[in-house]
């Protein structure tokens with residue numbers, strides 16, 4: 001699908017609950033009102049303006065967007081033919097405020113396949129609405145990406161998992177959605193996608209199969225790899241024991257504070273999605289356990305495993321490259 005072929009009607013989407021937005025050199029710190037100002041932030045025109053700004057400054061025409069999770073910025077460091085843009089230099093872009101999220105958009109090639117990496121993502125607990133957290137996914141779509149790879153650091157609920165394991169995300173539980181919070185809240189803009197969105201195949205089974213096949217060929221990787229269900233909580237606090245146990249009852253294998261809203265946004269604009277969690281800690285499931293949650297330690301887990309993670313992503317991207325023609329999609 002060419003972005004120029006997306007139908008034109010409907011009003012703008014996007015929810016305003018923002019902090020730290022850079023626009024015309026000013027930062028706004030407006031209070032959260034989930035539906036008000038829907039038309040002024042994250043409109044199709046705004047996303048298009050950002051996409052045009054970027055495309056005028058890079059010759060890379062990416063097919064795949066990659067979101068680097070906490071401590072996983074190494075994924076962007078392996079690109080060649082790089083053009084990078086600090087978030088605070090991109091019009092209308094939020095800024096990263098979390099350690100381990102560098103805060104730049106990196107265009108380049110991964111094994112020859114043109115990609116764009118978010119080296120740092122936005123989280124709800126930073127004060128951004130879910131729509132704003134995932135707005136860059138729409139930018140990825142409008143610069144030509146048909147695929148999204150989202151990565152994250154997550155805590156394990158599943159007791160069979162260990163720190164350093166990788167969980168391919170087969171499905172998610174949109175817990176924040178149960179509470180009425182969703183990146184698609186407010187008027188729908190049909191140029192992005194439909195009002196009502198099916199999510200039964202949110203994570204592309206063919207890419208899961210590619211990743212599993214790739215892992216089998218990587219020494220020691222097969223033992224680290226799992227498939228499971230991810231759940232996003234709002235954060236920034238970690239879970240109580242009772243919440244961890246509830247998650248287990250819900251069928252959740254790993255918990256984080258990201259990814260779900262990005263995948264919803266990506267599916268809304270027709271992107272094919274693949275995601276995985278790096279297990280950085282075991283969730284505290286009993287009052288007898290010491291809680292040892294520390295974001296900086298989680299970031300280090302990512303750094304220790306970067307070789308394997310980069311190779312896994314490179315292999316999935318190679319398969320995406322094979323499935324796409326080299327014809328640029330974007331203007």
Ligand SMILES: O=P(O)(O)O[C@H]1O[C@H](CO)[C@@H](O)[C@H]1O
Pocket residue numbers: 068069070071098121123151152153154235256257258259294295298
């Ligand atoms: O999901 P990413 O961005 O990898 O980050 C994870 O790590 C942080 C907690 O340490 C939270 O932001 C959680 O979501």
